[in-house]
Amino acid sequence: SARKxxxxxxxxxxxxxxxxxxxxxxxxxxxxxDPEALGLTDYFQVITSPMDLGTVRAKLESFGYTGAEEFVSDVRLTFDNALLYNPPADRVHQLAGIMSDCFERDWVKEEAKLEAKGVRVSVGR
Known part of the structure; x- marks a missing residue:
């Protein structure tokens, strides 16, 4: 049978x-x-909902999302966590800012494509 x-x-x-x-x-x-490997003893006190792009990919590939809103929320959580935990001078904080901007830019374009095809997505920032 043909895969949909x-x-x-x-x-x-x-x-x-x-x-x-x-x-x-x-x-x-x-x-x-990996807070243990990185010596981040307070990581889970600060970050209550850890998320990363590999986990997002696994969830997407296993049909774990019911809509784009959940996907967008997890991607934002990934970068928001990094911005929250790492001080502004830290490289990871800076990279999270770059990645977040890149994601928001790309997603606006994808959202426009979806809406042009009649698919409504509401993921306001």
Whole structure:
């Protein structure tokens, strides 16, 4: 039997995520933070909902999202966590800012494409 193509919103999420993962500043965000290995003893006190792009990818590939809103929320959480935990002078904080801007720019374009095809997505920032 022919496999049905994923819904348009899922294709948009996939395109956006692939682009993010290819970005040269993505390296701190591709896997879950390992506080023990990094000696970040207070990480889980500060960050109550850890998230990373690898986890987002696994969730997307296993159809764990019911809509684009949840995907966008997890991607934003990834960068918001890094911005919250790491002080502004820290490299990871700076990279999170770059990646966040890149994501928001890309997502606006994907959202416009979806809306042009009649798919409504409401993920206001």
């Amino acid at each position: 193509a994923p819904p348009l919103w899922m294709q948009a999420c996939d395109r956006t995520l692939r682009k993010l993962l290819r970005h040269r500043s993505a390296w701190p965000f591709t896997d879950p933070v």
